[in-house]
Amino acid sequence: MTFHVLALALLIAGLMPNTARPQILPEEWTTYQERFVAEDGRVVDDGNGGISHSEGQGYGLLLAVLAGDRPGFERIWSFTQRELMLRDDGLAAWKWDPATTPHIMDANNASDGDILIAYALAQADALWSEDGFGESARQIAQALARTSVFEHHGEMLLRPGVAGFAAGERPDGPVVNPSYWVFEAFPVLETLAPETDWQAVARSGRKIASAGFGDRRLPPDWLSMAAKPMPAEGFPAEFGYNALRIPLYLMRAHDPDMELLKRMRDGMTGPSGGVARVDLDAGRVIEELTDPGYRIIPALASCILDRQPLADDLTRFTPTNYYPSTLHLLSLSFARKERPECL
Amino acid sequence: MPVIRAWVIAAGTGGLLALLAAAGGAQFQNRWMGDVLPASDDGKGARAAPAPAVQVPSPGNRAAPLLAQAGPETGSPAPAAPPQVEESALRYFAQQGDKQRLEREIARLRALYPNWTPPADPLAAPANIDERLEAIWRLYSEGKLAEARQAIARRQTDEPNWQPPADLLDRLALAEARERLLNASQIGQYGTVINVASGNPQLLTCSEVDVLWRVAEAFVRTDREARAQDTYRYILSNCDNPQERLATMQNAARLLSPPLVNELLALERPGETGTEEAGTGEFASVRDDLARNAVARGGSDAAITVAEDQLARVEKLAREKGSASDARLLGWYDIGRERFRQAEEWFSMAREREDTADTAQGLALALSARHAYAEAEATLYRWRGETDETRATYLATVANLLGVEPRVKLSGEVLQRIVAEVAAARDVPVARQLGWYARAWEQHQTARQWFETALRWNPDDEPSAYGLALTRHLLGDAAGLAEIKRRWAGRSDRIRQVGTGATEAAPAPGVDTPSAAPRPVASETSAAPLPRKAMPRSTPRTVASGRRNCPAHIHPETLSPQAALERGWCLMDANRPLEAAQAFEIALRAPAERVRRDASYGQSLAYLRSGLVDDAAVAAARAPQNGQRAAELQTAILAERALGAFERGRYTEALIALEQRAQLAPERIDLMVLRGYAYLKMRRFEDARRVFEAAAGTGSRDGLRGLADLRAAMGSP
Numbered sequence A: 001m002t003f004h005v006l007a008l009a010l011l012i013a014g015l016m017p018n019t020a021r022p023q024i025l026p027e028e029w030t031t032y033q034e035r036f037v038a039e040d041g042r043v044v045d046d047g048n049g050g051i052s053h054s055e056g057q058g059y060g061l062l063l064a065v066l067a068g069d070r071p072g073f074e075r076i077w078s079f080t081q082r083e084l085m086l087r088d089d090g091l092a093a094w095k096w097d098p099a100t101t102p103h104i105m106d107a108n109n110a111s112d113g114d115i116l117i118a119y120a121l122a123q124a125d126a127l128w129s130e131d132g133f134g135e136s137a138r139q140i141a142q143a144l145a146r147t148s149v150f151e152h153h154g155e156m157l158l159r160p161g162v163a164g165f166a167a168g169e170r171p172d173g174p175v176v177n178p179s180y181w182v183f184e185a186f187p188v189l190e191t192l193a194p195e196t197d198w199q200a201v202a203r204s205g206r207k208i209a210s211a212g213f214g215d216r217r218l219p220p221d222w223l224s225m226a227a228k229p230m231p232a233e234g235f236p237a238e239f240g241y242n243a244l245r246i247p248l249y250l251m252r253a254h255d256p257d258m259e260l261l262k263r264m265r266d267g268m269t270g271p272s273g274g275v276a277r278v279d280l281d282a283g284r285v286i287e288e289l290t291d292p293g294y295r296i297i298p299a300l301a302s303c304i305l306d307r308q309p310l311a312d313d314l315t316r317f318t319p320t321n322y323y324p325s326t327l328h329l330l331s332l333s334f335a336r337k338e339r340p341e342c343l
Numbered sequence B: 001m002p003v004i005r006a007w008v009i010a011a012g013t014g015g016l017l018a019l020l021a022a023a024g025g026a027q028f029q030n031r032w033m034g035d036v037l038p039a040s041d042d043g044k045g046a047r048a049a050p051a052p053a054v055q056v057p058s059p060g061n062r063a064a065p066l067l068a069q070a071g072p073e074t075g076s077p078a079p080a081a082p083p084q085v086e087e088s089a090l091r092y093f094a095q096q097g098d099k100q101r102l103e104r105e106i107a108r109l110r111a112l113y114p115n116w117t118p119p120a121d122p123l124a125a126p127a128n129i130d131e132r133l134e135a136i137w138r139l140y141s142e143g144k145l146a147e148a149r150q151a152i153a154r155r156q157t158d159e160p161n162w163q164p165p166a167d168l169l170d171r172l173a174l175a176e177a178r179e180r181l182l183n184a185s186q187i188g189q190y191g192t193v194i195n196v197a198s199g200n201p202q203l204l205t206c207s208e209v210d211v212l213w214r215v216a217e218a219f220v221r222t223d224r225e226a227r228a229q230d231t232y233r234y235i236l237s238n239c240d241n242p243q244e245r246l247a248t249m250q251n252a253a254r255l256l257s258p259p260l261v262n263e264l265l266a267l268e269r270p271g272e273t274g275t276e277e278a279g280t281g282e283f284a285s286v287r288d289d290l291a292r293n294a295v296a297r298g299g300s301d302a303a304i305t306v307a308e309d310q311l312a313r314v315e316k317l318a319r320e321k322g323s324a325s326d327a328r329l330l331g332w333y334d335i336g337r338e339r340f341r342q343a344e345e346w347f348s349m350a351r352e353r354e355d356t357a358d359t360a361q362g363l364a365l366a367l368s369a370r371h372a373y374a375e376a377e378a379t380l381y382r383w384r385g386e387t388d389e390t391r392a393t394y395l396a397t398v399a400n401l402l403g404v405e406p407r408v409k410l411s412g413e414v415l416q417r418i419v420a421e422v423a424a425a426r427d428v429p430v431a432r433q434l435g436w437y438a439r440a441w442e443q444h445q446t447a448r449q450w451f452e453t454a455l456r457w458n459p460d461d462e463p464s465a466y467g468l469a470l471t472r473h474l475l476g477d478a479a480g481l482a483e484i485k486r487r488w489a490g491r492s493d494r495i496r497q498v499g500t501g502a503t504e505a506a507p508a509p510g511v512d513t514p515s516a517a518p519r520p521v522a523s524e525t526s527a528a529p530l531p532r533k534a535m536p537r538s539t540p541r542t543v544a545s546g547r548r549n550c551p552a553h554i555h556p557e558t559l560s561p562q563a564a565l566e567r568g569w570c571l572m573d574a575n576r577p578l579e580a581a582q583a584f585e586i587a588l589r590a591p592a593e594r595v596r597r598d599a600s601y602g603q604s605l606a607y608l609r610s611g612l613v614d615d616a617a618v619a620a621a622r623a624p625q626n627g628q629r630a631a632e633l634q635t636a637i638l639a640e641r642a643l644g645a646f647e648r649g650r651y652t653e654a655l656i657a658l659e660q661r662a663q664l665a666p667e668r669i670d671l672m673v674l675r676g677y678a679y680l681k682m683r684r685f686e687d688a689r690r691v692f693e694a695a696a697g698t699g700s701r702d703g704l705r706g707l708a709d710l711r712a713a714m715g716s717p
Helices: A002-013 A026-036 A054-066 A070-084 A111-128 A131-148 A183-192 A198-209 A243-252 A258-268 A292-306 A322-338 B002-013 B016-023 B029-033 B088-095 B099-112 B131-141 B145-158 B166-186 B190-199 B206-221 B225-238 B242-255 B258-265 B284-300 B308-321 B324-336 B340-353 B357-369 B373-381 B388-403 B412-425 B428-440 B444-457 B462-474 B478-487 B493-497 B561-573 B577-587 B593-609 B613-620 B627-647 B651-662 B669-681 B685-697 B701-715
Strands: A149-152 A155-158 A275-279 A284-289
Touching: A026 A054, A026 A322, A054 A070, A054 A111, A054 A322, A070 A111, A070 B145, A070 B166, A111 A131, A111 A183, A131 A149, A131 A183, A155 A198, A183 A198, A183 A243, A198 A243, A198 A258, A243 A258, A243 A292, A243 A322, A258 A275, A258 A292, A275 A292, A292 A322, B088 B099, B088 B131, B099 B166, B099 B206, B131 B145, B131 B166, B145 B166, B166 B190, B166 B206, B190 B206, B206 B225, B206 B242, B225 B242, B225 B258, B242 B258, B242 B284, B258 B284, B284 B308, B284 B324, B308 B324, B324 B340, B324 B357, B340 B357, B357 B373, B357 B388, B373 B388, B373 B412, B388 B412, B388 B428, B412 B428, B428 B444, B428 B462, B444 B462, B462 B478, B462 B493, B478 B493, B561 B577, B561 B593, B577 B593, B577 B613, B593 B613, B593 B627, B613 B627, B627 B651, B627 B669, B651 B669, B669 B685, B669 B701, B685 B701
Parallel strands: none
Antiparallel strands: A149 A155, A275 A284
8 A cells, every 4th residue: 555655656756667668678688687687586796706796686676677577576586585685684685605605704784785675676566566575675674774874963874884884883984885875766765764864864965975085076985974074994095986876876866966967977087088987095097997888977967967969889788797787777777768868 | 284283273372473473573573473463363374274263464464574475465365265276396396206395395285275185196297287387386396486486477477367376476485485594594694584484484394394493593592592492392292203303402402501401302202212211212312412511511620510310321321332532521520520540440441442642641640640650651652742731741740750759660661752752842840850860770970961951941940950969069070069059059058058078869759740649849958958977976076175074973963054065075975975965954954055056966966876866856956956967967867767667677667767868968888788678678679789789889798798688588489
């Protein structure tokens, strides 16, 4: 019952996927699955030793919904439930390694994975009227609310993992990961776990995302909030693989702050037009990423900011590695639904 | 079936389901059980079974499980007619000849549908086969749960009116729940284990004993021992597979506290022999191991009491089963309680079966307790390098072996290996003992080397320095002696007092072993007085003046103490000791300490000359003497004692007195011969030979005569 209300809410919010026009094309989804989703529903991060993680499962579930593929969703969810949704607090263990016994050697969670899974489940319930999915989504959302949302110096922050990032657990704690804020999911989480002020969490996330460091004024992958926000110790102080998702999430959530989007678009564009991984301390570009799955992100921003359509090589999806291919499909699905003029 | 039916009924009266409900994982409890108490909620357990009084899910307390895709949940409530049980999976298992999975699947179906009876011939194919459905069953039977889910969803997409069979969904959900529970158990997420079990009571049956074990463990790890015990009790009361029953009991014994374990042991069924005797029940091996553990704990802590029956059980095992480790357990148990004789028996038994370092160590300790050091050394030699402990015990044993009195004559082989070990370990106490040992056998050069070695390893070892001082003195190495004295000036009185007469001191017997009582340390530490070469019968060089002035017929009582003293010496010169003693008695009343001292000394000498040894001893003690005189008196007294004891036939006393005297003064040849005769009388022929040979070596005729007497004595039986 509650979830049909949810479906309505999603429709109103305009986030409801439209089954008549899947945002991901069948052939795209098929090739993605062939490359990155095993028969048993495990999403394989082939850029990372073939491990699986809650982020990958979350993305897989989300893409399945966007592709309108319930059987595929069921397959991925089956693995996720049995192998990752094991924690006593109701969150997912973050990492599954085929090479170890047991496969989970570190039972900590990764909150972006939990957010993505809950978000995808809620979408799936709305799309296919499956109460069970909605119930599962609610449990995860409430678990997140209980364990991973906390107030700090007036901001509502998200723990990257239940263990290891809090103020008492490291000298520069609390440490957050700005790219774990999946902005489009917060309105959904609001309906799933209404006792928590997810809007406030979203606002804090935007503030964090706009923390700019170095000449390019970009946010770091990992941020210490102990005092004045600073790149966290023990991690390279870089705008890297984590943070480059932030502009994509902002766009997918229809974030209105064009100044921020422009700053990030400019900052993440390398001298040769690739996506720059930036050393924020030294202020230099470490590497330019050329995979279309990465390049499509600043390209989308340019489309929004400057009405520049996407180049052909970006509108065609060819799977490369799990991570950029995932970002590629998320970007394409957004463009198809919200910005068809970009394509 | 009785099992499952009983359980289903029990659910209404607080059975296993109630147990789990009451246990309640934290946040999910309400979600699983709603607000309905388990006693009246047959809930998910009877969801698809035609059991009576099924709770119809209402919006307020819908308890949808996390394992979502429960078709029946959104479908109708419990059907009135028996459901169609899909037997396709049975066919696959039967076709593949997989008996085990076939039986398991039948058990699961019975759990879900108590009214169902399995088909007589699982291989018989029904009339209409739904190929696509068969394919899904095949996936299920192969454990490809995700693909099965996908296939179901695909078919539903393709055929919107198609409903997957209820029991397919049930069994899929059950299989998924089982895997999730196992995975959670593997990474210690015990809350999840209990939650999944609560939500899937069909998992809690005799065909899923592994699940039950994990649930029990989850209870233990979350401090709910009683619930764990209930779980084990359920298995032992209801399940029949003997291996699983035994493994259940083993799990329980490992995880639960002893009183709870004992209660479960009472559920033991008779073993294969079929007798009711407790020892041969199915859990005999568990009881054995529990008893062993108790004895082992008792072995490492002497304060722990071990139950009599457990002790007796292990003793019986040790005797009958022939395992070395059981005997060892008992040995250590006895060692801890200082029952060395029993410990020796156990360790000997263990050693016969299997010689190990641990056994050898225990046996060596037990043997040392009754001073059987040679045996202990031989036992432990092989294992000396095994651990730090065995090495330490070995060296302590060797020290005792060397130091024990009477000295043990060690074979060349044993000595060699001792020497090798000492050299390797650079063990100062044993090196020192080797010095004393060599000295006892008159091997003074060897003794010197050993004392020097010990000092090289530890320049601050005073006893070794003392031994070396004595030895250098004996060997006439005045420069060497002076050097030691200089190095130890101010640090050792007795070294300082090693003087111009060679003083021998017998070494201290008995270094402490870990558990043996320490032997009394004889006078290695007592001050060795300045030597007096003079025989006690000769007059001392005291300072009395006018000694020759001693006319007879003067009553000493009329004299002043000083005068009496002088008269006493005079009388001693005149060889009238008893009168001298009387005169000295008067002198002992002198106020001046010096006079009293001389008087005591004089009186003691007087009594000695009179042959009144005990009186001499008393006199000597009446005033403190300086070291030189005290030694002189003592040596004289002891020589007299030795003589007296020998004459009365008390040879051990004689030897002791001689030994004590030898610590103070060099052994006179005549006393050496006396010693030899004492050994001879005690039939210690080797010792007698050694001593007579040493005496004869100095040219003593008495020594030669002694050797002759020895030969004669050895010739006779």
